[in-house]
Amino acid sequence: MAKVTLDNVRKVYPNGVEAVTPASFDIKDGEFTVLVGPSGCGKSTLLRMIAGLEEITDGALTIGDRVVNDLDPADRDIAMVFQNYALYPHMTVRKNIAYGLKNRKTPKEVIEKKVAEAAKMLNLEEYLDRKPSQLSGGQRQRVAMGRAIVRDPSLFLFDEPLSNLDAKLRNQMRIEIKALQRRLGVTSIYVTHDQVEAMTMADRIIVLNGGKIEQIGTPSEIYHNPASTFVASFMGAPPMNLVAAELTDETLFFAGLQLPMKTDYRGPVTLGLRPEDLHIDPYGPLAMEVELIEELGAHRLLHGQIEDQRLTVHLSKETEVTTGPLRLSCHPTSLCLFHPQTGERMDCNPKVQSLSARKPQEQHS
Amino acid sequence: MADITSSLAAPARSTRRFRWSTLADHAILITGSLFMLLPLLVLLQTASTPDIETMKYGPGLYFGDQLDDNFRKAMFEASGFSGQNTGLSMFKNSLILGLGFAFGKIVIGMMAAYAIVYFRMRFATMAFWLIFTTLLLPLEVRILPSYEITQKLGLLNTYTGLIVPLIASATATFFFRQFFRSVxxxxxxxxRIDGAGPVKFFIDILVPLSQTMIAAMFIIMFVYGWNQYLWPTMITTEEGMYTLVRGIKQIVQVLEGNEIPQYGRANMLAIIAVIPPVAIVIFFQSWFVKGLTESDK
Structure with a gap:
C-alpha cells in the first residue's frame, strides 16, 4: 500500500509529439483513481509511464517513498491488468498466476498458498488446471486479476480491463473489481474511456484531454462542477447541454431566460445545463419544441430545440409528455457558465435562487 | 505425400450418392499417386533383385528375394578401401548432420529473430534485410571461400566442419521473425511486470509459444540437412565421415569396372536414405501445417 505522486511528469515521443503535458497529482493510500478521457488523450501513456513500460521524459514519479523513474517495472512493486488479459497462452491458470512469484524466487509452499487464496477469492478454483484458451472472457479477466493479487503489490494498474467484455459481464466485473479493491485496500489507478465506469468506480477521477489534465475531482464534483466544456460534455450520459447565451449588465440571457448574475463579464458565454436539471413548468421561461422522445423505462429523454439550439431533457417515468411545444424551467444554482472560446468554467453565481417570476414557490419542489 | 492427399479426400464424400465427378477426382489422385510412387517402386524392385538380373534385363516387373541380403550388405559391409564407410556409419553421419543442422539452424534463427524483434538496436531493420538477402546467395556461391576457411581452421573431416559453416539460416530467421512479431x-x-528478464522471457514464454513453428522448421531443416550433397562431398575425404547421400554415389561409381555394379546394394541404401525424412514428415505432419498456417495465441 502506498501513495503515488506525480510531479510534472511529461512524455515526449522521439518524433516530437508531446503525449502527456506536465502532469502533477497525488494519489492517496488506498484510493481508487480513474483516468478517463477519449482515445488518444494520453491516459494509457500516463499509466504505462507509472508502470515503467514507457520512459518518463521529464518530472518525478514517486511510489511509496521511492522515486521510481529509473526502476524496471518488476522493481516498482506494481501489478498491472491489461485490456486483452495478456495471459501466457501455454501455461495453465495456476502457472499464469504463479509466474510472477516464481520469478521472484518465492518458496514453493508460499506460492501454492497464495495461488489457492487468490483462486478462492476470484472463484477460479475449478479452473486452475485449465489453459486460458479454455476460459471465457470474464474468467480470463479474473485470472489476470489473480496474477496481480498474488504479488501483494503496493499499486494496482488497470488498463481498460473491461473493454473486451460484453455489456452485462462488464457491469458485473465492474462491481467485482471495485469490491476486491475495497477489500484489499490497495491503491489503484484505472484507465478507461467509459465515463460510466469512471463515475461508478472512482474515489477520484482525473479527466484527460489531448495529453492535458482537464480536471481532478470526486465523481460528484466532476459531474456537478465541470471545469470545462470538455468535461461537461464528456462526463454524463446524456452529456450536459451546452448552448450559446449572452451576458450583459449582470444578466444572463438565453431564449426566454433572464437571470441576474454577479459578474463583470459581458459578451457571449456558453451555458451548461444538465438534462436532469431541466423540468417541465407551464410558466417556465424556456420554450422548447420537442422532436423526439426516447423511452428508457426508468426515465425518458426528450430531444428538441430551444431557438435552434439542441437540448436534451431528462424526465422521470411518471411525467407524461408528447412531442410539440413545451415550457421548461431550471434551478439557477445548477447552471454552469463557460468561456465561449477557451471552454473554461467561469466563476459567476446567480443573484437569485429561483427563476419563474410568476410562481416562484413551485421551483423549490 | 501421396498417402496424405488421398486419405484426406476419401472420407469426405465416399458414402451416399455416387457421382461421376468424384470418380474422376479419385482417378486423377490415384494416377498421380502411382506416378509419384513409381521411382520408389523401381528402387524397391532393383534392391530386391540380384545384380546380374538387373544388369541383364534392366528394371523388371517382379520383386526378387534379395531384399534381406542386400540390406545386410548395404548396412554392414564397407564399400571403400578403409572399411569404415558401412551403411550404418554413413547413416549415423547423416543423422548427426541432419539433426545438428536442424537444431543449430533453429537455435541460431530463433535467437537472431529474438534480437531483431525485441531489442531496440540501431540498424536492426538493416541487419534483418542483410540476413534476408543472403537467401539470394546459396551455399554454391560461397563454397570456395567457405571451404578455404573451414580447411584453414582444420575442420575438414569433422562434424563441426560439416555443420557449422551451413548453420546460419535466413529462412529460419525470417519465419521466426514473422512469428515473434505476431506475439x-x-x-x-x-x-516484464512479472519480473521476467530477457533470457527468462525467451525460455519461459517465447520458446513454448513457438513450439509448432519449431516443429515446422525442424522438418524443413532436417530434410534440407539430410539431403546435403555438395558440402559433405567437399568437406569429407575420410570414408568414415561419409554421409549416406554421398555414399550411395560412391558405391555405384567405384564398382563400375570389371565387376558388375552393385545395383541392389546402392538402391537399398537409397531406400534407407529416404526413410528418415519420410518418417519425420509423417511424425510432424500435423504440427507442420499448424506451424506454418496458424499461430496459437
Missing amino acids: PEELVEAA
Whole structure:
C-alpha cells in the first residue's frame, strides 16, 4: 500500500509529439483513481509511464517513498491488468498466476498458498488446471486479476480491463473489481474511456484531454462542477447541454431566460445545463419544441430545440409528455457558465435562487 | 505425400450418392499417386533383385528375394578401401548432420529473430534485410571461400566442419521473425511486470509459444540437412565421415569396372536414405501445417 505522486511528469515521443503535458497529482493510500478521457488523450501513456513500460521524459514519479523513474517495472512493486488479459497462452491458470512469484524466487509452499487464496477469492478454483484458451472472457479477466493479487503489490494498474467484455459481464466485473479493491485496500489507478465506469468506480477521477489534465475531482464534483466544456460534455450520459447565451449588465440571457448574475463579464458565454436539471413548468421561461422522445423505462429523454439550439431533457417515468411545444424551467444554482472560446468554467453565481417570476414557490419542489 | 492427399479426400464424400465427378477426382489422385510412387517402386524392385538380373534385363516387373541380403550388405559391409564407410556409419553421419543442422539452424534463427524483434538496436531493420538477402546467395556461391576457411581452421573431416559453416539460416530467421512479431505486445509487458528478464522471457514464454513453428522448421531443416550433397562431398575425404547421400554415389561409381555394379546394394541404401525424412514428415505432419498456417495465441 502506498501513495503515488506525480510531479510534472511529461512524455515526449522521439518524433516530437508531446503525449502527456506536465502532469502533477497525488494519489492517496488506498484510493481508487480513474483516468478517463477519449482515445488518444494520453491516459494509457500516463499509466504505462507509472508502470515503467514507457520512459518518463521529464518530472518525478514517486511510489511509496521511492522515486521510481529509473526502476524496471518488476522493481516498482506494481501489478498491472491489461485490456486483452495478456495471459501466457501455454501455461495453465495456476502457472499464469504463479509466474510472477516464481520469478521472484518465492518458496514453493508460499506460492501454492497464495495461488489457492487468490483462486478462492476470484472463484477460479475449478479452473486452475485449465489453459486460458479454455476460459471465457470474464474468467480470463479474473485470472489476470489473480496474477496481480498474488504479488501483494503496493499499486494496482488497470488498463481498460473491461473493454473486451460484453455489456452485462462488464457491469458485473465492474462491481467485482471495485469490491476486491475495497477489500484489499490497495491503491489503484484505472484507465478507461467509459465515463460510466469512471463515475461508478472512482474515489477520484482525473479527466484527460489531448495529453492535458482537464480536471481532478470526486465523481460528484466532476459531474456537478465541470471545469470545462470538455468535461461537461464528456462526463454524463446524456452529456450536459451546452448552448450559446449572452451576458450583459449582470444578466444572463438565453431564449426566454433572464437571470441576474454577479459578474463583470459581458459578451457571449456558453451555458451548461444538465438534462436532469431541466423540468417541465407551464410558466417556465424556456420554450422548447420537442422532436423526439426516447423511452428508457426508468426515465425518458426528450430531444428538441430551444431557438435552434439542441437540448436534451431528462424526465422521470411518471411525467407524461408528447412531442410539440413545451415550457421548461431550471434551478439557477445548477447552471454552469463557460468561456465561449477557451471552454473554461467561469466563476459567476446567480443573484437569485429561483427563476419563474410568476410562481416562484413551485421551483423549490 | 501421396498417402496424405488421398486419405484426406476419401472420407469426405465416399458414402451416399455416387457421382461421376468424384470418380474422376479419385482417378486423377490415384494416377498421380502411382506416378509419384513409381521411382520408389523401381528402387524397391532393383534392391530386391540380384545384380546380374538387373544388369541383364534392366528394371523388371517382379520383386526378387534379395531384399534381406542386400540390406545386410548395404548396412554392414564397407564399400571403400578403409572399411569404415558401412551403411550404418554413413547413416549415423547423416543423422548427426541432419539433426545438428536442424537444431543449430533453429537455435541460431530463433535467437537472431529474438534480437531483431525485441531489442531496440540501431540498424536492426538493416541487419534483418542483410540476413534476408543472403537467401539470394546459396551455399554454391560461397563454397570456395567457405571451404578455404573451414580447411584453414582444420575442420575438414569433422562434424563441426560439416555443420557449422551451413548453420546460419535466413529462412529460419525470417519465419521466426514473422512469428515473434505476431506475439502480442502485452505479453512482453506482462512478463516484464512479472519480473521476467530477457533470457527468462525467451525460455519461459517465447520458446513454448513457438513450439509448432519449431516443429515446422525442424522438418524443413532436417530434410534440407539430410539431403546435403555438395558440402559433405567437399568437406569429407575420410570414408568414415561419409554421409549416406554421398555414399550411395560412391558405391555405384567405384564398382563400375570389371565387376558388375552393385545395383541392389546402392538402391537399398537409397531406400534407407529416404526413410528418415519420410518418417519425420509423417511424425510432424500435423504440427507442420499448424506451424506454418496458424499461430496459437
